[in-house]
Amino acid sequence: GAVVSQHPSRVICKSGTSVKIECRSLDFQATTMFWYRQFPKQSLMLMATSNEGSKATYEQGVEKDKFLINHASLTLSTLTVTSAHPEDSSFYICSASLPSSGELFFGEGSRLTVL
């Protein structure tokens, strides 16, 4: 099956710094990728839809200036958490849509801890 890879899998940063998380589709081109956030013992909440070559579409309540999403190529989308604070600590998961079938494949997730 198709493979989606996220990097880094774990990151710890100081409050006020920015962190970039990468999501790559390794063996297919994905025009659409999705970013989710998962709180402990809670569901995956959709943050934004990332379309290659255009601005991301953010869900209601998600700060687009804080969570910068860039989908510069058909195999890479990045999520940058700017000026991170402890409340941004979470598990971030991306998924990419296989163009031929629309099936979604998920990355392994990235756990962000802000001190």
Add this chain to the structure above:
Amino acid sequence: GNSVTQMEGPVTLSEEAFLTINCTYTATGYPSLFWYVQYPGEGLQLLLKATKADDKGSNKGFEATYRKETTSFHLEKGSVQVSDSAVYFCALRPNQAGTALIFGKGTTLSVSS
């Protein structure tokens, strides 16, 4: 709007027990329904899916039937194994191209030998 409700966990079973994890949904139109599994330390994996009413998805001994009349997609397995211990997510995808999945909160299953 669209939403998914699944039973609270954790679910604790002995090996070879019967498993049911309930899932109901609210959606406009005719969504596709999914079960995903997340093993410890790993990413989400598609377990099974159904795209229309009365379809039955099945994989690795798990099965779920798309019931439009009860808006349900309950996950079942006749005999669980220790290796089935994981978090299970029910999800729906609206029947529109390019849309994201909407997930339930997840149910943790723990199987002991």
